[in-house]
Amino acid sequence: MHAETMSTDRKAAALAAFKDLARDPGVPKPDPILVVDHVVRRFGGLTAVDVGHVEIQRGSITALIGPNGAGKTTFFNQLTGFDTADAGSWTFNGRSMNGVPAHKVARSGMVRTFQLTKALSRLTVLENMRLGAQKQKGENFWRALVPGVWRAQEDEITERAEELLVRFKLDAKRDDFAGSLSGGQRKLLEMARALMVNPELVMLDEPMAGVNPALTQSLLGHVKDLREQGMTVLFVEHDMDMVRDIxxxxxxxxxxxxxxxxxxxxxxxxxxxxxxxxxxxxxAPLSEGELEAQLQEAEAALEAEIEEEAQK
Known part of the structure; x- marks a missing residue:
């Protein structure tokens, strides 16, 4: 099938799944890959997350939006094993994921990227990619003593890493240290590395944050491409133009x-x-007038404090 036709079909299938759905929070989806029930996370007296019920439709691109402090990243952290929920349950492909550590969540096919990229600066781009692979035989002490057991797998991992670097146009950087990449290139590297495990669900936390306009379109294309390859995407984003687009x-x-x-x-x-x-x-962003008033207030308070100290 022609790639463009497949792309249209995937998009059409995703939109068809949402056709005629109610607009209520927690509305059931035809084929959810992720189902969340009564997840709560508290920090002291503050309830950061209190999600009653939500379902993520398989094969779609779903955006998670909301004002700053709405709990979006904290919610991601609960679902992917980077933090522990105080209450609630969630299933991925029908399997309970409560209390499953982050590396096992990734191994099950549910991976995430971070708002601030987690590339290991002192490793090369290719080494970062290899680290993204799971179940490496060479990590086992006894198998590591028998090179034939793990060398073939290592070659496969390197080959997959090389293919992904070409796809994300990072192949020219394969031997560069990850720390030398621009913010946008690090985002691309993190997305490419996430795909090393052949995931079913990719969760992107503000994929466009800190990306220069030249790379924005490239990243947008890659996010859409995840769906075309049969993956499900859930992403946090503030840019409403991007949300509407993809x-x-x-x-x-x-x-x-x-x-x-x-x-x-x-x-x-x-x-x-x-x-x-x-x-x-x-x-909400402050207007110039509000910002000026706040600055003047802060300066006046500082001057009063200095004067008070001088009189002591």
Missing amino acids: SDWVIVMAQGAVIAEGPPSTIMSDERVIDAYLGAHHD
């Missing part, structure tokens, strides 16, 4: 809870969403 469905969080779901074309006109964004005044 997502099939949008889930909105505010104050730790899911407050709305819907297609990207209509979600921002939903009253609940407008309320969450505009009601959270502290999350």
Whole structure:
């Protein structure tokens, strides 16, 4: 099948899955790959996450949006084993993932990237890619003593790494230290490394943060390409133009809870969403006048403090 036709088919199938769905938080999906129930995470007296029920449709690109402090990254951390939930349960492909450590979550086919990339700076780009592979025979002490056992697998891993580097246009950097890459190239490396395990679900935490405009289109293309290759994508993002461009469905969080779901074309006109964004005044960008007033207030307070100290 022609690649373009397949791309259209995948997109059409994803949109068909969401057709006629209710716009309520936690709406059941036709074929969910990830199902979350009553997940709660508290830090002291603050409830950072309190998600009643949410389902992620297989084969789709779902955006997770919400004001700053809505709990999106914390929620990602619970689901992928990087943090421990205080309550709740979730299943991936029908298998319970409660309390499963991060490396085993990845091994099961559910991988994530981070807002701040986790590339190991003092390793080369190729070495970073190799580290992304799971179940390496050479890691076992007894097998490591028999080179024939693990050398063939190591060759396979290197071959897959090389293929992915070509796909992500990082092959020219294969022997460079990861620390020498630009912010956008590190994002590409992290996405490529995540694919070393042939995942079914890829979770991207703000894939566009810190990426220069020249690489933005390239990254967008790669995210869409994940769906074309049969993967499911769940991503956190603030850029609404990007959300509208690539997502099939949008889930909105505010104050730790899911407050709305819907297609990207209509979600921002939903009253609940407008309320969450505009009601959270502290999350809205300050106008120049407000910023100036805050600066003057801070300067006045500092001057008063200096004067008080001088009089003592």
